[in-house]
Amino acid sequence: MSVRMEDIAKILGVSKSTVSRALNNNPLVNENTKKKVLTVAKRLNFRKNYLARSLITKRTNTIGIVLPNILSSYTHEIVYGVETVANKKGYALILCVSSDDPKKEEKEIHLLREKQVDGMIIFFIGESKHCDCIWELKQDKIPFVLIDRYLKNIYSDFVVTDNIAGAYMAVKHLIKLGHKRIGFIIEPEGSTSILDRIEGYKKALNEFGIKVEKELIKTSPIRREANGYRTMKEFLLMKNPPTAVFAVNDEIAIGALEAIEEQGLKVPEDIALVGYDNLRVSHLLKVPLTTVAQPIQEMGSRAAEILIEKIEKNGITKPQRIFLKPKLIIRESCGGGKNISKRVKKVRLLINT
Amino acid sequence: MSVRMEDIAKILGVSKSTVSRALNNNPLVNENTKKKVLTVAKRLNFRKNYLARSLITKRTNTIGIVLPNILSSYTHEIVYGVETVANKKGYALILCVSSDDPKKEEKEIHLLREKQVDGMIIFFIGESKHCDCIWELKQDKIPFVLIDRYLKNIYSDFVVTDNIAGAYMAVKHLIKLGHKRIGFIIEPEGSTSILDRIEGYKKALNEFGIKVEKELIKTSPIRREANGYRTMKEFLLMKNPPTAVFAVNDEIAIGALEAIEEQGLKVPEDIALVGYDNLRVSHLLKVPLTTVAQPIQEMGSRAAEILIEKIEKNGITKPQRIFLKPKLIIRESCGGGKNISKRVKKVRLLINT
DNA sequence: TTGTACGCGTTATCAA
DNA sequence: TTGATAACGCGTACAA
Numbered sequence A, B: 001m002s003v004r005m006e007d008i009a010k011i012l013g014v015s016k017s018t019v020s021r022a023l024n025n026n027p028l029v030n031e032n033t034k035k036k037v038l039t040v041a042k043r044l045n046f047r048k049n050y051l052a053r054s055l056i057t058k059r060t061n062t063i064g065i066v067l068p069n070i071l072s073s074y075t076h077e078i079v080y081g082v083e084t085v086a087n088k089k090g091y092a093l094i095l096c097v098s099s100d101d102p103k104k105e106e107k108e109i110h111l112l113r114e115k116q117v118d119g120m121i122i123f124f125i126g127e128s129k130h131c132d133c134i135w136e137l138k139q140d141k142i143p144f145v146l147i148d149r150y151l152k153n154i155y156s157d158f159v160v161t162d163n164i165a166g167a168y169m170a171v172k173h174l175i176k177l178g179h180k181r182i183g184f185i186i187e188p189e190g191s192t193s194i195l196d197r198i199e200g201y202k203k204a205l206n207e208f209g210i211k212v213e214k215e216l217i218k219t220s221p222i223r224r225e226a227n228g229y230r231t232m233k234e235f236l237l238m239k240n241p242p243t244a245v246f247a248v249n250d251e252i253a254i255g256a257l258e259a260i261e262e263q264g265l266k267v268p269e270d271i272a273l274v275g276y277d278n279l280r281v282s283h284l285l286k287v288p289l290t291t292v293a294q295p296i297q298e299m300g301s302r303a304a305e306i307l308i309e310k311i312e313k314n315g316i317t318k319p320q321r322i323f324l325k326p327k328l329i330i331r332e333s334c335g336g337g338k339n340i341s342k343r344v345k346k347v348r349l350l351i352n353t
Numbered sequence C: 001t002t003g004t005a006c007g008c009g010t011t012a013t014c015a016a
Numbered sequence D: 001t002t003g004a005t006a007a008c009g010c011g012t013a014c015a016a
Helices: A005-012 A016-023 A031-043 A050-057 A073-088 A102-114 A132-139 A163-176 A192-207 A225-236 A250-262 A296-312 A340-352 B005-012 B016-023 B031-043 B050-057 B073-088 B102-114 B132-139 B163-176 B192-207 B225-236 B250-262 B296-312 B340-352
Strands: A062-067 A092-097 A119-122 A144-147 A158-161 A182-186 A217-219 A244-247 A272-277 A290-293 A321-324 A327-329 B062-067 B092-097 B119-122 B144-147 B158-161 B182-186 B217-219 B244-247 B272-277 B290-293 B321-324 B327-329
Touching (some): A005 A016, A005 A031, A016 A031, A062 A073, A062 A102, A073 A092, A073 A296, A073 B092, A092 A102, A102 A119, A119 A296, A132 A144, A144 A296, A158 A163, A158 A296, A163 A192, A163 A244, A163 A272, A163 A327, A182 A192, A182 A225, A225 A244, A225 A250, A244 A250, B005 B016, B016 B031, B062 B073, B062 B296, B073 B092, B073 B296, B092 B102, B102 B119, B119 B296, B132 B144, B144 B296, B158 B163, B158 B296, B163 B182, B163 B192, B163 B244, B163 B272, B163 B327, B182 B192, B182 B225, B217 B225, B225 B244, B225 B250, B244 B250, B296 B321
Parallel strands (some): A062 A092, A062 A119, A119 A144, A158 A321, A182 A244, A244 A272, A272 A290, B062 B092, B119 B144, B158 B321, B182 B244, B244 B272, B272 B290
Antiparallel strands (some): A290 A327, B290 B327
């Protein structure tokens, strides 16, 4: 069917080794024969078969990335960061989506192994206790870098952002503005990102002598705008609702914003709102959102750099554990330091009618 | 290094053929030996090497997608549509980005060939006259489906949206609201999508007896928000600015919106605005944007379905040329049918001071 | 500088 | 039901 090196060899009456050498810029070939080979190759529109090549060289120049989804702009930016570096370094990228399903995630990781990728970047969503496939990667010395969240019980490379610091900043900002009842909308999963953000939330409250109240931490079902909406409504229906809400990510914050406005309340006058992630949307909202920005693209590109270095040094690098610094982006959803009590009264009034 | 079928064979004292059969659910193997093989395979954590397999079967179960970028939510949604179908049908996805560079695009296509993908989906940005690599794909019978834009001089599968119809709808909507001076911000490239939208714009004007004025069609340098901003400013500085502007995509419309507001003008009271694409952002803007929605995800999923069918029927399917129907999404950026002349006056006043 | 021969890890063919 | 053996297309050590 397709043109092989042997075909070129036969045409020129040379051996296929010579053709191979000519095509691989091997110096052990006469300049003249090389030219001939290249000419014929071009004429026949020859394309090397990387499968056969990789079978011998044990290199595919391909890396895999495993993500829980690709609809969020968060994972989207990760892909961008990874792709940019991979491309620059000459690696192709196989995109795998686990659809938030640990079983599927495991399958994707196995698939990437079968496809003999040189390494992988994994946004791991499985539980720390059930991460055999990650252990196996380590055991079999297949280069991999975790991204966005790390595993406490596995010593490996990872690139994450410092979620404790990020949440701490956000909550401290609200406290400085005079808030004492600060709601927190989180997500159900027990990933390090969420856990660390909870830790940052508590750390800030503790530091300013504010008691952590359980009823102010609510769990939104899944990462969807609609659920920030629903959970915010629950807050608004409380007898003593929070005066500020910290959403564990911007998507939830967007939902919360809609819920607040639907109740006829205003952000930030009635309720202050902080998100997390600094999605590209967030500055375009009706009320530009104060949020914690993570260097998401950088997370992707750093992960790719580390992975590729590891690949090219045959995995003999010491695990790198990178915590990138987040940054508080102050916009309009928190306002300045107005009188809180007035606001609270107004909220109660509106809710109870 | 890694476990091979031969290793399993030696342990069990059988031939590697038997192991292969057992592992591939081939009925020509004793149930008992099959069990033994599977047990040992599991114990040794055996992973098949797909490279070797594909070398023989001539199938990689992998498709490639070539995109001009992955930062826009447009291409993003395409990837989502493609990935979903590919995954369901058991195909892996290699992501290639051409960075709006035709030379690079060609390289990526060649790379995918060398990696022996079973087929590819291409958001082709090269010129119609220089698309040798597409011709070669056709010649060499490598399945491919064009997406978002088609090539007039190549008879091949493609999935696009009907851009003539989409632009026509948008402009007709503005005309029905009373607008006669309708600006149009386009992009420099000569792709079918842009050309067809221009055709739709003209078609609507012609149908209502409005003359097409050259000065009302402005070209924004590249697909970036900032450029919609700049081009809109140019419109606002005209002696006789348009009362409505149709942006060839939402990103440009967003930039235009900011330019208008920065001038102290209001949308839709002072200037009506229509976009194209219905990005997920567009309903969240300060002024929710009236826009033409394309079924982007569907474009991706249809393309993938067609491609995979073609692969599995060994390319003996007749080229499918799909035009998906766009849809006008009416929000707030056009307003109702108010008095135009008043608005025009106000615009002039503001611009000239 | 070139060619021969072998190996990469599978699947496929044929004979047993 | 199994096992030798030959592919698949390429790279490479070794010999020439």
